Amino acid sequence: MKAINLELPDKLAAEIEAYVRAGWFGSEAEVIRVAVADFVRRRRLDLLERFMRDDIEWALKLKNAPS
Numbered sequence: 714m715k716a717i718n719l720e721l722p723d724k725l726a727a728e729i730e731a732y733v734r735a736g737w738f739g740s741e742a743e744v745i746r747v748a749v750a751d752f753v754r755r756r757r758l759d760l761l762e763r764f765m766r767d768d769i770e771w772a773l774k775l776k777n778a779p780s
Contacts, residue, residue, distance in 0.1 A: 719745075 721729070729744045738744045753760075 726741075729741050732738050732744050733741055738747070
């Protein structure tokens with residue numbers, strides 16, 4: 714598993730701490746892992762489409778570039 718350090722606004726950090734104190738999650742790291750996994754799952758198709766459009770744009774620029 715990869716460790717990532719991040720800074721959060723105080724208000725967001727306090728909300729995460731509240732979830733842990735309330736017993737909804739075992740740790741702050743768990744809250745963040747669940748949130749990121751949910752974001753990725755929901756946005757996967759959007760991200761794939763954006764990456765494909767970027768690749769196509771790059772290929773078209775390369776094709777149309779002067780030799």
